[in-house]
Amino acid sequence: MRLDRNPWLLAGGIASGLAALVHLACIAGGSAWYRAVGAPPQVVHAVERGAWQPVLVTVAIAAGLTIWAAYALAGAGVIRRMPLLRLALIGITAIYLLRGLMFRPELLGRPDLSQTFALWSAGIVLAMGLVHAVGLRRGWNQL
Template identity: 50%
Template sequence: MATAGTTALIVGATFSALAAVAHLGCVVLGPRAYRFMGAGEKMARAVEAGKLQPTLVTLFIAAVLAVWAAYALAGAGVIAPLPLTRMALLAITAVYLGRAVAFPLLRPAFPENSTKFWLVSSGICLVIALLHAFGLAARWAEL
């Protein structure tokens, strides 16, 4: 039977994996997906113009999110342990939390991103951070 900490990390991993898939969806579906996800008109137009940078940035973010999902699953004991799991989960939790609360500071650097994007993505990051924090605290001794 899974403990609450294990379940929290599995749910956090699921959210990270879904976010990775959503980013891959933007690459596959193109400018309309970038617009739908709130990435901004500048990114969508760059994709329309055939520029490589939006795709590379999006693929990088998807890869990072996939690795973070793997670390959460390792922390939950679902997959084999990964190197420095405890420290990696601390860092991942901190990044998600930082992203959730720092959006007012980040927003001026990305003026094309919609208010909806900032509120939804920051809320999701906060939920994921809390899941990771709870799961990590609950499973600390086992990692």
């Protein structure tokens, strides 16, 4: 497979993979890392108490992001083709774009988040969605 076929989906795959690693780093780093990435205070306190729920949710998010990275890398031609590739990439792109447009904490149903965190995270996720969208559009015929 050619590595240069779809650099946009390659970048999207790398970004999703890095996001998964950041989530796993939060587990390893404990409450300080959760706090640093903007987790709500109740999540930070739960981690400090040793609750398993935040870790389980974080692992699930990291697993989902890893799967999304694999689909983007498959679309880029870096790894073998995956089932329902077009449909999956459409869904992943839509989720990233929709989440990116939710830049206010109340839009996320999370008034406990700071406005700064909501804006930064929305900007990052929106950029990831746009990268996926360009990659999906440019690589459509090869997918």
